[in-house]
Amino acid sequence: MVRENIMKWSTPTLSDEEAYSVRLPSSFKCDGCTAIAFQISTGMAVFHEKKYRKKKKMAPESEVIELIENICDKKTFENYGLKQMGGINRLSGPGTEAEEEPGMMQGGGKWPNRLAMMCGEIAGELDEYDMYKAVVEDGPEKLFQLICQDNENSVLAGCMEKQMKDEL
Numbered sequence: 001m002v003r004e005n006i007m008k009w010s011t012p013t014l015s016d017e018e019a020y021s022v023r024l025p026s027s028f029k030c031d032g033c034t035a036i037a038f039q040i041s042t043g044m045a046v047f048h049e050k051k052y053r054k055k056k057k058m059a060p061e062s063e064v065i066e067l068i069e070n071i072c073d074k075k076t077f078e079n080y081g082l083k084q085m086g087g088i089n090r091l092s093g094p095g096t097e098a099e100e101e102p103g104m105m106q107g108g109g110k111w112p113n114r115l116a117m118m119c120g121e122i123a124g125e126l127d128e129y130d131m132y133k134a135v136v137e138d139g140p141e142k143l144f145q146l147i148c149q150d151n152e153n154s155v156l157a158g159c160m161e162k163q164m165k166d167e168l
Contacts, residue, residue: 014106018082018089024114031091031098033148035080036119038095040131040147041140043071048136064132072119074112081107122147 017025024032047067052059059067070076080093083105092098092105123131126146134142 014082014089022110022114022117024118027089028091029118030148031096032115032118033122034097034144035077035091035093035095035115036122037144037147038140039076040068040071040119040123041135041143042095043067043076044132044135044143045140048132058136059132061129064128068123068128068131072116072123074116076119077112077115079107080111080115081105081109082111 015025017027044064044067048059051063077093080091080096082089083092083098083101083103084090085098085101085103090096090098091111092101092103093107131143131146134146
C-alpha cells in the first residue's frame with residue numbers, strides 16, 4: 001500500500017491591522033527589517049562592485065544617497081507578501097526566513113508600500129554613507145547587524161531577540 005503525503009496550503013488569514021494598516025504591523029518589524037537589510041546590502045554590493053571596486057575607492061555620498069532612495073522604492077519590494085509558517089503569518093520574500101518555506105504567499109497589496117516606508121525610515125535614522133561603508137568594508141551581514149540586531153545603535157534594537165522568544 002502506497003501512502004501519499006498530502007500538503008495543504010491556504011492563504012494567510014489577516015488581522016485588521018495586517019489588512020488595513022498603512023504602516024508595517026509591529027508583528028512584522030523583524031521580518032521587514034531582514035528584508036530591507038537584504039535589499040539595501042544587495043543593492044549596495046552590486047553598485048559598488050560595478051562602479052568602484054576595480055577603482056579601489058568609495059562612491060561619493062551623493063551617489064549613495066541616490067542609491068538608497070532607489071532601493072527604498074516600492075518596486076523593490078513587489079515580491080514580498082505574507083505566508084503562514086506553523087500557523088503564524090510571516091513576511092516572505094527575498095532574504096527572509098519564510099522565502100524558502102513551502103506555502104501560499106499573499107503578495108502585493110499594501111506590503112510593497114509598507115516595506116518602502118519602513119526602508120525610508122531606516123535610511124532617515126541611519127547615515128546612508130555609514131550603511132554603505134559597513135557593506136563595502138565588512139560585508140552584508142554587518143548592515144543586517146547594524147539595522148536589525150540587538151545593540152544600542154540598532155534601529156530595531158532587540159528585534160531579533162524578541163522574535164526568537166515569540167517563536168518559542
